[in-house]
Amino acid sequence: MSAPELSxxxxxxxxxxAQQRNFTRxxxxxxxxxxxxxxxxRTLEDAVGARLFDRDTRSVQLTVExxxxxxxARRLLDDIGExxxxxxxxxxxxxxxxxxxxxxxxxxxxxxxxxxxxxxxWPGITVALSDALSDGCIALVRNKQADFALAAAGSGGAADLxxxxxxxxxxxxxCRADHPLAAERRLSIAKIARWPFIQMARTSSLRQALDAAxxxxxxxxxxxxxxxxxxxxxxxxGLGVSVVPTLTLFHFQRASLVTRPLPLPGLQRTLYVVQRRxxxxxxxxxALHDLIMARLATxxxx
Amino acid sequence: MSAPELSxxxxxxxxxxAQQRNFTRxxxxxxxxxxxxxxxxRTLEDAVGARLFDRDTRSVQLTVExxxxxxxARRLLDDIGExxxxxxxxxxxxxxxxxxxxxxxxxxxxxxxxxxxxxxxWPGITVALSDALSDGCIALVRNKQADFALAAAGSGGAADLxxxxxxxxxxxxxCRADHPLAAERRLSIAKIARWPFIQMARTSSLRQALDAAxxxxxxxxxxxxxxxxxxxxxxxxGLGVSVVPTLTLFHFQRASLVTRPLPLPGLQRTLYVVQRRxxxxxxxxxALHDLIMARLATxxxx
DNA sequence: GCGCTTTACGCTGCGCGTAAGTATC
DNA sequence: GATACTTACGCGCAGCGTAAAGCGC
Numbered sequence: 185m186s187a188p189e190l191s192x193x194x195x196x197x198x199x200x201x202a203q204q205r206n207f208t209r210x211x212x213x214x215x216x217x218x219x220x221x222x223x224x225x226r227t228l229e230d231a232v233g234a235r236l237f238d239r240d241t242r243s244v245q246l247t248v249e250x251x252x253x254x255x256x257a258r259r260l261l262d263d264i265g266e267x268x269x270x271x272x273x274x275x276x277x278x279x280x281x282x283x284x285x286x287x288x289x290x291x292x293x294x295x296x297x298x299x300x301x302x303x304x305x306w307p308g309i310t311v312a313l314s315d316a317l318s319d320g321c322i323a324l325v326r327n328k329q330a331d332f333a334l335a336a337a338g339s340g341g342a343a344d345l346x347x348x349x350x351x352x353x354x355x356x357x358x359c360r361a362d363h364p365l366a367a368e369r370r371l372s373i374a375k376i377a378r379w380p381f382i383q384m385a386r387t388s389s390l391r392q393a394l395d396a397a398x399x400x401x402x403x404x405x406x407x408x409x410x411x412x413x414x415x416x417x418x419x420x421x422g423l424g425v426s427v428v429p430t431l432t433l434f435h436f437q438r439a440s441l442v443t444r445p446l447p448l449p450g451l452q453r454t455l456y457v458v459q460r461r462x463x464x465x466x467x468x469x470x471a472l473h474d475l476i477m478a479r480l481a482t483x484x485x486x
Numbered sequence: 487m488s489a490p491e492l493s494x495x496x497x498x499x500x501x502x503x504a505q506q507r508n509f510t511r512x513x514x515x516x517x518x519x520x521x522x523x524x525x526x527x528r529t530l531e532d533a534v535g536a537r538l539f540d541r542d543t544r545s546v547q548l549t550v551e552x553x554x555x556x557x558x559a560r561r562l563l564d565d566i567g568e569x570x571x572x573x574x575x576x577x578x579x580x581x582x583x584x585x586x587x588x589x590x591x592x593x594x595x596x597x598x599x600x601x602x603x604x605x606x607x608w609p610g611i612t613v614a615l616s617d618a619l620s621d622g623c624i625a626l627v628r629n630k631q632a633d634f635a636l637a638a639a640g641s642g643g644a645a646d647l648x649x650x651x652x653x654x655x656x657x658x659x660x661c662r663a664d665h666p667l668a669a670e671r672r673l674s675i676a677k678i679a680r681w682p683f684i685q686m687a688r689t690s691s692l693r694q695a696l697d698a699a700x701x702x703x704x705x706x707x708x709x710x711x712x713x714x715x716x717x718x719x720x721x722x723x724g725l726g727v728s729v730v731p732t733l734t735l736f737h738f739q740r741a742s743l744v745t746r747p748l749p750l751p752g753l754q755r756t757l758y759v760v761q762r763r764x765x766x767x768x769x770x771x772x773a774l775h776d777l778i779m780a781r782l783a784t785x786x787x788x
Numbered sequence: 789g790c791g792c793t794t795t796a797c798g799c800t801g802c803g804c805g806t807a808a809g810t811a812t813c
Numbered sequence: 814g815a816t817a818c819t820t821a822c823g824c825g826c827a828g829c830g831t832a833a834a835g836c837g838c
Contacts, residue, residue, distance in 0.1 A: 190566055191493040207793060217830050222794065224828085232570060234577045238766050241792045241837050248768035249573050256569035263565065264492055267558035268534060271551050275536045463540050466550035509818060519805050524819065526803085543812045543817045 188231040192264060195257045197224045201237065202254050205244045273308070280468030283312040285324040285333040287389070287455070289412070289431040291315035295334075298479050302472055309468045318389035325458050331469035332459040334476070336389035347456035350476075351483055353430035354452045355394065357444045358415075360422055366442040373401050373448070380406035380424035382415045393453035394427060403427075416441070429453055431483070490533040494566060497559045499526045503539065504556050507546045575610070582770030585614040587626040587635040589691065589757070591714070591734040593617035597636075600781050604774055611770045620691035627760050633771035634761040636778070638691035649758035652778075653785055655732035656754045657696065659746045660721055667727060668744040675700050675750070682708035682726035684717045695755035696729060705729075718743070731755055733785070 193214075200210040201221075211221035229236050236250035246254060273279040286295055291313060299311055314324055321333035326345065334350060357376060359365045368375060381403035384391040388410075406424040409415060415426050416435045427446065428436070436443050457473065459465065465473055495516075502512040503523075513523035531538050538552035548556060575581040588597055593615060601613055616626055623635035628647065636652060659678060661667045670677060683705035686693040690712075708726040711717060717728050718737045729748065730738070738745050759775065761767065767775055 187494070187498075187567060188570060189494050190570075192489070192491050196489075208791095218792085219794075219796095219831085220829050227828095232573055234573050234769075235766065238764060239793070240764050241835090243764055244793090245765065247766055248771075249576055252576060253569065253573050256565075256572070260562070260565060260569065263558075263562055265489060267555065267562065268490065268492075270558070271534055271536050271555050274551055274554060462542050462545055463547065464537065464549055467536075469550075510816095520817085521806085521819075522804050529803095541818065543810085546818085 188233070190228075190231055192261065194224060194228040194231070195261050197221060198228055198236065198257050199254070199261070201225060201244065202246055202250065207239070207244060275467050277306045277467055277471055278308045280306075280309040280466060281312065282309060282466065282468040282472045283314065283324075283330045284469075284472060285314040285316055285321035285330040285335070287318060287321065287335055287431075288315045289390075289429065290334050290455070293431055293434045294483055297482075298475060301479075302475050305475070306468070306471060309471070311472070317387060319387070322458055325460060328460070331465055332457055332473060334455060335458055336393060336453055336455055344461055345458055346461040347458045350455045350457050351480060352452045352454045353483075355397070355427045355429055355446050355448075356433060357425060357427055357442075357446055358419055358433075358436045359425040359442055359444075360419065361440055361442045363422075363425060363442070365425060366444070371444060371446055373398050373446075373451075376425060376427065377401055377403050380404055382406060382418045382424040382426040383408040384412075384415065385410050390429060390432075390453070393429075397451045397453075431455075490535070492530075492533055494563065496526060496530040496533070497563050499523060500530055500538065500559050501556070501563070503527060503546065504548055504552065509541070509546060577769050579608045579769055579773055580610045582608075582610065582768060583612040583614065584768065584770040584774045585616065585626075585632045586771075586774060587616040587618055587623035587632040587637070589620060589623065589637060589733075590617045591692075591731065592636050592757070595733055595736045596785055599784075600777060603781075604777050607777070608770070608773060611773070613774070619689060621689070624760055627762060630762070633767055634759055634775060636757060637760050638695060638755055638757055646763055647760055648763040649760045652757045652759050653782060654754045654756045655785075657699070657729045657731055657748050657750075658735060659727060659729055659744075659748055660717075660735075660738045661727040661744055661746075662721065662724055663742055663744045665724075665727060665744070668746070673746060673748055675703050675748075675753075678727060678729065679703055679705050682706055684708060684720045684726040684728040685710040686714075686717065687712050692731060692734075692755070695731075699750075699753045699755075733757075 197210065197214050197216075200213045201207065204210040204213065207222055207225075208218050211218040214221060216224065225237065232253060234249040234253075235247055236253060238245055238247055270279070284295075292315070295313065299313065302309070302311060314321070314330060316324065318335040318337045321330070321335040322337065322342075322345065324330035325333045326342070357365060357371060363379075365371065365376065365379065383403065383405045385408055386392070407418055409418070412428065412432050412435045415428065418424055419426055419436070420438070420440055433443055457476075464470075499512065499516050499518075502515045503509065506512040506515065509524055509527075510520050513520040516523060518526065527539065534555060536551040536555075537549055538555055540547055540549055572581070586597075594617070597615065601615065604611070604613060616623070616632060618626065620637040620639045623632070623637040624639065624647065626632035627635045628644070659667060659673060667673065667678065667681065685705065685707045687710055688694070709720055711720070714730065714734050714737045717730070720726060721728055721738070722740070722742055735745050759778075766772075
């Protein structure tokens with residue numbers, strides 16, 4: 185009653201014999217001795233439960249049941265080959281899909297060039313990019329929507345995820361070029377804290393890292409906004425100053441503004457690559473991960 | 487480069503592990519020791535060319551490539567099972583088709599009851615019946631349109647066919663009940679030859695058998711027709727007498743006619759089962775052949 | 789007798805189970 | 814230390830090739 189066992193060798197031998205109608209030639213085609221080939225056909229006939237060939241010394245030809253099985257065998261071998269080919273295409277990165285979640289700063293600033301290079305290297309792979317705040321990135325990984333994330337919080341105490349540090353970027357003061365702090369000889373948290381400050385929302389990982397880094401000091405929050413572009417607008421309008429990580433400085437590259445690194449050792453945030461623990465990346469995801477690692481040097485970390 | 491080998495055991499093992507996500511349980515399900523099962527999975531991964539499971543001591547789960555392969559494996563096993571089931575249905579005579587060619591006399595007289603019984607025994611099998619003259623029957627077999635034939639000529643000197651005798655039927659005089667021959671005490675060819683005779687066409691196997699049997703005597707051909715029903719009509723109209731084999735007597739079962747066996751030993755024709763040499767019958771055809779042989783006793787051979 | 793398949797028969801090696809090893813929690 | 818996968822290892826048997834035997838022409 186248990187299902188009979190069948191192998192691709194048997195199917196290939198069967199088709200070879202159906203084509204050659206001669207045991208000796210079919211055996212050669214299968215790189216087998218003729219008796220071994222004969223035995224292989226016999227085991228196939230036992231497995232199928234039907235005599236598939238009429239053979240005598242003079243002729244070999246398919247039985248009616250053999251002809252029935254011939255079509256099926258051909259289809260089966262094709263399907264098997266197709267399935268293997270498909271997996272191989274994914275392994276060889278001719279096909280695939282990778283979904284990376286990244287902080288907005290990375291998604292807007294550094295990643296696009298890498299994704300472009302990746303697209304040139306592996307044109308068959310579809311790339312999806314989610315720009316989300318750190319918690320959102322990590323949620324996407326946990327949900328198995330994203331393959332991995334580039335986010336600020338580490339594994340966050342979650343046993344199902346694992347993180348390794350990608351890089352650390354330092355914080356910079358941003359203010360108008362005509363602001364007194366722009367010319368201040370020795371910057372410090374205390375000096376900055378005297379001026380109206382443009383905060384990010386409390387949900388922002390940037391804000392959390394900053395609060396943690398300067399504690400117990402506090403800034404005078406003149407505004408609390410969601411987006412760095414808004415921070416830039418407010419600062420440029422002279423409504424306050426702010427402190428942002430290196431990776432976001434591209435928002436502030438304009439003549440009317442000044443950015444100054446804060447030379448305080450503890451004042452930095454670390455970015456992590458986050459993925460599901462114990463689960464390997466797909467071939468496509470691994471390729472993107474590798475490229476990201478290889479291009480780390482291009483991250484201009486002031 | 488040569489295509490990798492794959493077996494149903496590997497596919498079943500793969501699906502068991504994908505389902506159980508635990509080597510020990512999956513091994514039990516496959517009736518294998520856990521190490522043997524582990525090795526089987528490894529050989530599958532080698533054949534496919536991709537790691538299909540992420541495993542550590544705590545968890546086993548499909549990789550992305552594994553999930554790709556899972557659907558394919560399920561489909562493949564289904565298709566294989568279906569192919570085997572189909573062949574088995576044919577072997578077990580739950581499906582199939584048999585095409586028999588038979589002389590008109592058999593097709594009209596004796597076969598229908600057998601075909602009806604066959605249809606009751608094997609309702610899944612489609613039966614095709616060709617009623618043709620002997621040469622036509624044999625041509626159908628040679629063309630592989632018919633599985634076998636019940637015909638009068640033997641193998642006919644053809645090396646590609648083989649025939650074995652089915653039965654011999656004797657010849658009978660048919661004439662009107664009021665015809666002098668109806669009351670003749672001792673019939674003979676010579677006595678019959680004095681009367682107008684209704685011949686079959688020369689292409690008829692019946693005619694050929696009859697000519698050969700009575701040679702060198704000849705009948706006085708009053709008519710030469712194609713069909714036995716016509717012979718009956720002509721005889722019934724008093725236009726002549728005729729001589730026909732036992733199997734065709736059903737055409738002449740009416741009060742106005744008399745049929746009398748001709749007690750001459752050599753005067754008979756032999757019917758053969760004809761099939762292609764060296765080619766076995768399909769399961770369905772064999773079943774019909776067997777039934778025909780088993781019902782030979784019901785042939786009323788006068 | 790010739791050509792082709794099958795049977796006979798050692799032999800190698802794949803693949804099994806048992807047992808020890810290793811890693812993770 | 815408990816659990817679960819992997820490695821180590823000895824062994825039996827499936828499956829190979831060589832050689833001999835059947836078998837139909």
